[in-house]
Amino acid sequence: MATMARTPVERTMLAELLERQRTLAIYGLTLLGLAAGTLVLQAIDPRLLDSGVNVWVKPTKFLVSIGIFALTAAWFFGYARPERRRSLPMRTTTLLILVGGSFELLYILWQASQGLESHFNTGSLFHTIMYALMGLFAVLLVGSTLPLAWEIGRRPATRLPRxxxxxxxxxxxxxxxxxxxxxxxxxxxxxxxxxxxxxxxxxxxxxxxxxxxxxxxxxxxxxxxxxxxxxxxxxxxxxxxxxxxxxxxxxxxxxxxxxxxxxxxxxxxxxxx
Known part of the structure; x- marks a missing residue:
């Protein structure tokens, strides 16, 4: 069976994304792939939360959201000078996205597999602690924008309009x-x-x-x-x-x-x- 070849533009964009920040690019693309899997689970797993929503809806949304967030950051790495892409602020950005995003997603996926809410679930001491931790890691995730903004603002790539x-x-x-x-x-x-x-x-x-x-x-x-x-x-x-x-x-x-x-x-x- 013949396979559909990617267009030059698609190949160029993917190659550029991987060159700018390979780790975040692979992470983001992986999350989007997992989102496709949880989308399938919505069709085959009939379980609903108390709100009447399928248990796999929230994981799908968060996989897509954090996946796009990671891919955006990977693309923005190209707006910093090449020699600065391994600097402390940029490595901090990568670490915060990987750690913050992964903690949130693992807990959301686990709760979905158990047929339970992840957000606003304080029904037990365990769930109260995990919800608080999820909030903390969400702050770290969003906070990854700060070192990225600092590096791009101070040392932008050459020829990039001010x-x-x-x-x-x-x-x-x-x-x-x-x-x-x-x-x-x-x-x-x-x-x-x-x-x-x-x-x-x-x-x-x-x-x-x-x-x-x-x-x-x-x-x-x-x-x-x-x-x-x-x-x-x-x-x-x-x-x-x-x-x-x-x-x-x-x-x-x-x-x-x-x-x-x-x-x-x-x-x-x-x-x-």
Whole structure:
């Protein structure tokens, strides 16, 4: 049987990703592969949690999320000078992602295999301790953006436009501040829903009858992708307009994220039924 060959662009991007940070690239791709496996498990394992959601839904989401997080970091390694990619800040970034991400995922996968919730599960001393530890390792995971931002900001790769460097650094900082802050608040509650519960947004599962703290957390975590994409889209404009777009875009992104958070706190859904 003939196999489908990868296009030159696909081969080039994969090779570039592996060259920039091989360990994180392999880690991220492995997690996406495991997500495909848990997606299959959703079809063959009928067990549901008390919330009525299949036990393998949360592992799938987190495998994809942390996989993309690792791949993003691997790509960003290319924005630092080649001789600095093995520096202490960069090695710290790699370690924090591997340790923080793996702890979270192992516990989530284990709980799913037992048919139990991982988040907001404080039904026993063991589960209370593990939930607290999971929160700690989540902070370490999100904190990996700080040494990465430091290295890219201080010693960016040559020929990389200053405005694009700023967009990457701002995106990483917003991911830490917004993603970390809102995630910490959510984990301190008894659940992610606020007020009435019912209905859900396809794929994401966000509450459509009341508030859902996961929406703002999602936006905060993905600031590291949003700001560089914006910078790339306005790359053909004048320097003055590029800077204006990046500063304005970052401000608007933060404002929208906080507004969505306030809406959830008020018990109002983002996409009502």
């Amino acid at each position: 405005d694009y460097v700023a967009a990457v650094v701002i995106g990483l900082l917003l991911t830490f501040l917004l993603g970390g802050m809102l995630g910490g608040y959510m984990s301190s509650q008894t659940g992610h829903a606020v007020g009435a519960q019912g209905g859900h947004v396809p794929l994401f599962g966000w509450n459509r009858s009341g508030g859902d703290l996961r929406v703002a957390h999602f936006l905060g975590i993905h600031a590291e992708q949003a700001l560089p994409i914006l910078a790339a889209l306005v790359g053909g404009l004048s320097a003055r307009l590029r800077w204006a777009a990046i500063v304005g875009g970052a401000s608007a992104y933060a404002a929208v994220t906080l507004a969505v958070f306030a809406q959830a706190i008020a018990g109002r859904p983002l996409l009502p039924l």
